[in-house]
Amino acid sequence: MVSAPAGIDVLLALQAVGDATEGRRRAVKRGRTLLDVLEEMRADLLAGRVEPAALDRLVGVLADAREAASPQIDALLDDIELRVRVELAKHGRYPSF
Template identity: 50%
Template sequence: MRITDTNRTNRAAPKKVSKGRGEGDKFSVEQEKSTEQVRYAADVDSVGSVDALLALQSVEDPTLAKKKSVKRGHQLLDGLERLKTDLLVGRVSETRLQNMLKILKNAPTTDDPALKSVIDDIELRVQVELAKLDRL
């Protein structure tokens, strides 16, 4: 979940309580002030929680980076399969080559050395095939 608009606040203004003149009033002025102070302190806590949420958003999720790398590897392998089919037919699609170049340039990073090794091998194969067609 991403927070996009941080300027909006949902704080309600403290309500003004009219002071009664009757003898049956149980609340004094000091108690009303303490209620307003507590309400103000709760508003400050909510601002702190928004700051914490924004700080959490800036941290990259390691599983998300791994998923992006796996998805990119699958896209490159699919592109190689389509390229093989195009070569068998005798006509290579220009848009397919441009798409493979775009995927090759947008490389997400991952901390998993085994996954990085596999992705590097796939990238090398794509670079070789694109170099054969004078696209790299």
């Protein structure tokens, strides 16, 4: 039988693991969303047009607060977000945040 204080410690530890996993999941989803929209933009550019809606989606994702995940995921997101900012700047849409 587990004592009450030990049981609470186990529950808190499990919650912390769950929070970290959820944060990583959200960070990966953010990165995938940004990369998907960049890919859409690339296809549009090859067709000779730029969809304003794609630029709006990029600005919207960047405007959302980003949670810290792991150092590796954070570094990848930094690189992806830099690329997004470059593309937005090319189209006169550089966000001011």
